[in-house]
Amino acid sequence: MSMLSDVASETVDLAFADPPFNLGKAYSSKINDALHEEDYLAWCRQWLDEIIRTVKPGGSVFLYNLPKWNLQLGAYASRSLTFRHWITVDMKYSLPIQNRLYPAHYSLLYLVKGDRPSIFHPDRLPVPSCRHCGGEQRDYGGYKDKMNPKGVSLTDVWTDIPPVRHAKYKKRAANALPLKLMDRIVSMASDPGSLVLDPFGGSGTTFVAAELNGRRWVGSELDCADAISRFEDLEPDKAHLSEIHANKNVLFTEASLKARKKNGKPLSDKYRVQVPTSAADNPECTCTSCSSGVQGQLFS
Numbered sequence: 240m241s242m243l244s245d246v247a248s249e250t251v252d253l254a255f256a257d258p259p260f261n262l263g264k265a266y267s268s269k270i271n272d273a274l275h276e277e278d279y280l281a282w283c284r285q286w287l288d289e290i291i292r293t294v295k296p297g298g299s300v301f302l303y304n305l306p307k308w309n310l311q312l313g314a315y316a317s318r319s320l321t322f323r324h325w326i327t328v329d330m331k332y333s334l335p336i337q338n339r340l341y342p343a344h345y346s347l348l349y350l351v352k353g354d355r356p357s358i359f360h361p362d363r364l365p366v367p368s369c370r371h372c373g374g375e376q377r378d379y380g381g382y383k384d385k386m387n388p389k390g391v392s393l394t395d396v397w398t399d400i401p402p403v404r405h406a407k408y409k410k411r412a413a414n415a416l417p418l419k420l421m422d423r424i425v426s427m428a429s430d431p432g433s434l435v436l437d438p439f440g441g442s443g444t445t446f447v448a449a450e451l452n453g454r455r456w457v458g459s460e461l462d463c464a465d466a467i468s469r470f471e472d473l474e475p476d477k478a479h480l481s482e483i484h485a486n487k488n489v490l491f492t493e494a495s496l497k498a499r500k501k502n503g504k505p506l507s508d509k510y511r512v513q514v515p516t517s518a519a520d521n522p523e524c525t526c527t528s529c530s531s532g533v534q535g536q537l538f539s
């Protein structure tokens with residue numbers, strides 16, 4: 240993380256941090272993940288100060304953590320940054336605890352340096368549809384003709400991010416974030432050529448999302464083995480990202496369109512549906528899956 244002090248001030252467009260959560264977990268980097276609360280927060284404030292220094296005016300900062308820590312970190316960061324959103328990422332992360340509510344979301348804090356972000360283009364999401372018949376799960380009734388053909392507006396509650404369980408996508412034993420989450424953040428708050436910073440790289444999900452979306456990136460990690468081996472073969476991530484891109488900024492996913500056709504549901508012109516046949520045909524898609532040459536730097 241000492242890499243952070245080498246990053247020039249006000250050069251970063253998007254900073255993302257997913258630090259250890261101080262839950263007493265074992266990391267291959269052998270860090271102490273069971274600090275006293277005050278020590279953990281003091282450590283977080285150190286790297287947060289550096290992140291704040293490196294971000295450009297209008298640049299964005301995303302902090303991913305447990306609500307308990309983000310409450311404190313958000314209060315600290317908003318002394319020098321402007322709060323935009325507390326995004327709820329719906330995901331269960333522990334077992335039910337007696338006398339507590341079942342923890343079922345992570346907090347994703349979104350702050351910006353200055354009054355407003357210089358880059359902000361949130362993805363649109365497909366209409367939530369029934370897996371079997373392709374029908375809408377909500378009744379859009381009289382508004383069907385007014386719906387944006389690129390999908391519904393992104394809210395600050397994200398319920399469509401699957402945890403990384405599938406062996407195909409699992410890049411390390413634990414802690415790897417879903418590519419879909421990082422693609423959404425990178426797409427929203429950076430442009431092709433922007434500089435993306437992540438001081439806690441882990442398995443490299445941020446770097447992969449940045450790389451394949453044509454962003455420059457810089458980051459650090461104490462144990463870079465997982466990220467390095469991931470970059471040695473990016474094909475599975477490219478295929479995964481194409482699938483993610485093909486199913487965003489559209490009104491219906493490819494799967495629901497298929498089901499709708501099969502079940503005779505209207506592919507109504509009223510919806511003005513436009514379906515990209517692949518990510519590459521989507522003019523919104525900035526994916527550079529076809530280009531080669533790594534565009535970032537990883538420090539250990």
Ligand SMILES: C[S@@+](CC[C@H](N)C(=O)[O-])C[C@H]1O[C@@H](n2cnc3c(N)ncnc32)[C@H](O)[C@@H]1O
Pocket residue numbers: 240241257258259260266267268270414415416417438439440441442443444445459460461462
């Ligand atoms: C929650 S994980 C990040 C996972 C990552 N977002 C991913 O998708 O794979 C936190 C990471 O921070 C790393 N780490 C902890 N202290 C660090 C430090 N001082 N400098 C760099 N990396 C650190 C740990 O080794 C761990 O891999």
